[in-house]
Amino acid sequence: MTTDLQHSRRQFLKITATVGGGMMLGFSWLKPYGEAEGADIITDFIELNGYLKIAPDATGKGSLITLLSPNPEVGQNVKTSMPMIVAEELCANWKDVRVEQAPLNTAVFKRQVAGGSQSIRQTWATLRNAGATAKHLLVEAAAQEWGVPAAECEASGSFVKHASSGRSASFGSLAAAAAKLTPPAPEAVKLKDPSEFTLIGTSQGNVDMEAILTGKPVFGLDQKVPGMLYSTALRPPAFGQKLKSFDDKAAKAVNGVVQVFRFANDNKIAVVATSTWAAIKGKRALQAVWEDDGTLESTASQYEAMRKKLDEAAEQPKRNDGDVKAAFATADKIIERVYESPYLPHNPMEPGNFFANVTADKVELSGPAQAPERFRGEVAKLLGRDESTVSIGLTRMGGGFGRRLRGDFVLEAAEISSIAKAPVQHVYTREDDMTAGIYRPASMYKFRAAIKGEQLVGYHLTGAGLNAGNVVRENFFPAGAIENCLMESHDLPSKVTTGPWRAPVTNFLASAEQSFFDEIAEAVGKDPVQFRIELFERAKANPVGKFEYDAERSIGVMKLAAEKSNWGKAPAGVHQGFSAYFCHNSYVAEVAEVKMEGRRPVVKRVVCAVDCGIVINPVAAINQCEGGVIDGIGHAMYGDFTLEKGKPQQENFDKFRLIRMGEQPAVEVHFVKSNTDPTGLGEPTLPPAGGAVANAFYRATKERVYVQPFVKVMKNLG
Amino acid sequence: MAKYDITVNGKKHKVEADPDTPLLWVLRDNLGLYGTKYGCGIGECGACTIHYNGNAMRSCSMTVADVGEAAITTIEGLSETASHPLQQAWREHDVPQCGYCQAGQIMSAAALLASTPNPDDDEIDAAMYANICRCGTYNKIKAAIKSAASK
Numbered sequence: 001m002t003t004d005l006q007h008s009r010r011q012f013l014k015i016t017a018t019v020g021g022g023m024m025l026g027f028s029w030l031k032p033y034g035e036a037e038g039a040d041i042i043t044d045f046i047e048l049n050g051y052l053k054i055a056p057d058a059t060g061k062g063s064l065i066t067l068l069s070p071n072p073e074v075g076q077n078v079k080t081s082m083p084m085i086v087a088e089e090l091c092a093n094w095k096d097v098r099v100e101q102a103p104l105n106t107a108v109f110k111r112q113v114a115g116g117s118q119s120i121r122q123t124w125a126t127l128r129n130a131g132a133t134a135k136h137l138l139v140e141a142a143a144q145e146w147g148v149p150a151a152e153c154e155a156s157g158s159f160v161k162h163a164s165s166g167r168s169a170s171f172g173s174l175a176a177a178a179a180k181l182t183p184p185a186p187e188a189v190k191l192k193d194p195s196e197f198t199l200i201g202t203s204q205g206n207v208d209m210e211a212i213l214t215g216k217p218v219f220g221l222d223q224k225v226p227g228m229l230y231s232t233a234l235r236p237p238a239f240g241q242k243l244k245s246f247d248d249k250a251a252k253a254v255n256g257v258v259q260v261f262r263f264a265n266d267n268k269i270a271v272v273a274t275s276t277w278a279a280i281k282g283k284r285a286l287q288a289v290w291e292d293d294g295t296l297e298s299t300a301s302q303y304e305a306m307r308k309k310l311d312e313a314a315e316q317p318k319r320n321d322g323d324v325k326a327a328f329a330t331a332d333k334i335i336e337r338v339y340e341s342p343y344l345p346h347n348p349m350e351p352g353n354f355f356a357n358v359t360a361d362k363v364e365l366s367g368p369a370q371a372p373e374r375f376r377g378e379v380a381k382l383l384g385r386d387e388s389t390v391s392i393g394l395t396r397m398g399g400g401f402g403r404r405l406r407g408d409f410v411l412e413a414a415e416i417s418s419i420a421k422a423p424v425q426h427v428y429t430r431e432d433d434m435t436a437g438i439y440r441p442a443s444m445y446k447f448r449a450a451i452k453g454e455q456l457v458g459y460h461l462t463g464a465g466l467n468a469g470n471v472v473r474e475n476f477f478p479a480g481a482i483e484n485c486l487m488e489s490h491d492l493p494s495k496v497t498t499g500p501w502r503a504p505v506t507n508f509l510a511s512a513e514q515s516f517f518d519e520i521a522e523a524v525g526k527d528p529v530q531f532r533i534e535l536f537e538r539a540k541a542n543p544v545g546k547f548e549y550d551a552e553r554s555i556g557v558m559k560l561a562a563e564k565s566n567w568g569k570a571p572a573g574v575h576q577g578f579s580a581y582f583c584h585n586s587y588v589a590e591v592a593e594v595k596m597e598g599r600r601p602v603v604k605r606v607v608c609a610v611d612c613g614i615v616i617n618p619v620a621a622i623n624q625c626e627g628g629v630i631d632g633i634g635h636a637m638y639g640d641f642t643l644e645k646g647k648p649q650q651e652n653f654d655k656f657r658l659i660r661m662g663e664q665p666a667v668e669v670h671f672v673k674s675n676t677d678p679t680g681l682g683e684p685t686l687p688p689a690g691g692a693v694a695n696a697f698y699r700a701t702k703e704r705v706y707v708q709p710f711v712k713v714m715k716n717l718g
Numbered sequence: 719m720a721k722y723d724i725t726v727n728g729k730k731h732k733v734e735a736d737p738d739t740p741l742l743w744v745l746r747d748n749l750g751l752y753g754t755k756y757g758c759g760i761g762e763c764g765a766c767t768i769h770y771n772g773n774a775m776r777s778c779s780m781t782v783a784d785v786g787e788a789a790i791t792t793i794e795g796l797s798e799t800a801s802h803p804l805q806q807a808w809r810e811h812d813v814p815q816c817g818y819c820q821a822g823q824i825m826s827a828a829a830l831l832a833s834t835p836n837p838d839d840d841e842i843d844a845a846m847y848a849n850i851c852r853c854g855t856y857n858k859i860k861a862a863i864k865s866a867a868s869k
């Protein structure tokens with residue numbers, strides 16, 4: 001399967017033509033509906049490689065540089081930071097740069113995925129090379145024109161300069177000649193030393209800022225093309241039910257409803273209408289009869305089943321170092337604690353939606369997608385089409401948090417369009433989005449610690465999750481630091497659909513583990529930070545088995561967080577809690593500070609220390625870190641999602657509580673200065689947040705909290 | 719369907735819609751004003767916040783028939799050149815993450831500043847409580863409101 005490059009070149013031109021063009025922005029590359037090809041199309045853009053194209057500016061003296069941002073933008077700000085990396089190596093003036101979102105184009109781009117905090121880490125080298133290769137060509141073009149050695153020429157600020165002759169030429173004026181040169185061999189392309197960076201490490205505003213501030217249509221739901229219809233779907237109301245029959249008389253009587261039909265293996269009903277409201281009203285008017293198709297699960301019995309599992313040994317442990325049994329048998333003291341967490345819906349602010357136009361020879365899709373390449377394959381399979389006939393445009397996403405890694409909304413849109421024989425904007429209502437979820441699985445952990453003297457000598461973790469896969473992280477701390485370490489995981493089958501949710505598994509595992517370590521530190525009479533540092537020192541000095549983290553970098557963030565928070569020296573009335581975690585290749589330590597307001601403990605501040613290697617765009621990196629902390633705290637404190645007989649009990653924001661203005665702490669972010677290659681920030685600050693807060697609550701109230709959401713058990717939280 | 723004359727961002731529009739159609743969908747589907755967002759449809763998230771005679775209201779929870787003679791302002795009409803003090807402050811603080819909630823946040827904040835030019839923390843918390851930001855930009859929003867208030 002390949003994508004026609006000619007086609008992708010056309011897309012570039014179309015995108016260029018529609019900047020500021022209003023309604024169609026974001027998906028105007030859809031050929032049949034693209035903007036009229038007016039006189040304002042800039043046709044002399046020269047594409048130097050798939051990531052960039054350059055033209056002279058209107059004065060002819062400067063440059064217009066368009067950088068394609070390959071990865072989906074879900075709020076992690078890669079649409080600004082990825083082009084910054086290209087621009088750095090290109091030696092472009094950032095003011096000359098315009099950024100366009102690339103569509104799915106696997107012929108040019110690698111891994112167009114927003115997930116796992118991997119966008120920057122996995123494209124770092126490619127993006128730098130794209131910029132540096134183009135710079136090489138521009139310098140070469142100038143050198144040839146001037147008849148001087150390329151080595152005497154330098155690029156900076158979108159110009160190539162020859163110092164001794166004082167000559168200078170803009171990238172825009174050189175692009176045409178550069179495009180005719182043979183691209184350099186990879187080893188001839190020189191990358192900058194991090195000390196030479198002038199753009200990376202500086203704060204640059206979000207490239208979509210103006211569109212966001214003025215309400216331009218940049219999100220999936222904002223797409224509209226001539227003749228487009230709107231669709232909604234009615235799905236089984238409970239996990240474990242299926243559609244028996246339905247009556248669509250009332251639905252069809254709704255003004256604007258044009259079609260009603262069964263789809264998705266006859267298990268869902270589509271309502272197609274001329275407006276979003278008609279599609280929603282039509283769906284509400286459907287009379288459907290559902291029948292049970294297996295057991296209908298409820299939260300209470302699911303929790304019982306998980307609790308029971310925690311007392312069983314797994315068939316195959318995930319990790320088994322030393323002799324855990326002996327360590328516990330000879331321990332002076334054993335601590336055992338169980339932690340519980342519920343299912344969580346993702347609740348991106350923009351509910352699920354997708355545009356689809358399925359015609360006889362092609363399938364055009366566009367919308368908010370975290371994993372478009374996978375969706376293309378799934379749609380091709382569903383419709384029996386060749387993948388080369390399926391295209392996917394990427395809109396800005398109103399959040400994702402992992403929800404848009406699954407393509408149910410894309411598949412529904414494509415199937416509905418193919419049956420309705422019309423372009424459709426398929427819309428999930430908030431209720432659909434929350435009840436037809438791909439949830440963070442509910443899970444539980446039992447932690448056991450064997451203590452001898454002042455030492456932690458044995459560690460036994462048992463996890464159980466519902467349709468959750470492996471719920472332990474056998475190569476993360478404390479693996480490597482403890483001689484006797486046993487980790488076991490149980491996966492209980494369930495009909496409730498689950499999937500990745502921001503920092504899968506670790507979003508709760510870290511919170512529970514870091515609360516437990518606070519208890520162990522207390523039991524051995526050590527300062528919680530010092531206690532952890534000693535364990536990491538053990539992993540450095542006497543590593544036990546394989547593990548993934550770097551103990552030195554772990555210690556680095558812990559020391560930085562302690563220093564910046566004045567750990568242990570908080571003023572009277574301020575109660576601090578500590579937590580640290582490594583995941584998604586980045587290192588984070590957090591100190592939460594709680595004050596009592598009457599009988600209510602309130603989280604006032606979180607100090608967050610981060611080691612993610614080189615920081616590309618500090619202002620956006622801080623936004624991500626702060627967002628992760630607030631998300632982690634919000635869900636640990638308030639997020640609850642339950643089922644009764646298979647039916648979700650929370651359907652909208654009246655019942656599902658998200659953290660709101662005034663409930664968030666101040667967040668202070670500090671980065672470790674580093675020249676190490678960058679790693680991601682979309683997830684790593686979330687996992688430690690719940691534990692830091694739980695530990696601070698303990699200092700403030702003398703109560704340990706083992707259950708998420710905390711409001712369920714801490715009545716004073718309000 | 720019924721016919722309505724409504725005034726949005728200073729312009730009169732003739733729209734045809736069922737009387738129970740939420741203003742939100744009229745703005746988006748009929749008038750192509752996509753800045754006003756759908757988040758919950760039940761008045762719980764604030765993504766759809768607009769001004770109704772200068773007051774912050776949830777456009778998902780009022781029908782086109784409710785509009786009558788009222789002057790409706792959406793994010794597109796907040797200022798002519800994106801120069802409202804809040805828009806300037808939002809740039810200065812680089813507030814948005816995904817950006818989806820931000821139009822609603824700005825419209826709520828604009829109504830707050832119009833009635834309370836120098837809000838304190840409690841007043842900001844109370845006025846902005848109705849607007850959810852799933853990405854957690856609350857601290858930046860608060861800082862930007864304070865910057866705008868000081869201008």
Ligand code: FES
Binds near residue numbers: 758
């Ligand atoms: S969409 Fe109106 S308040 Fe949520």
Ligand code: FES
Binds near residue numbers: 819
């Ligand atoms: S910026 Fe994403 S919901 Fe607020």
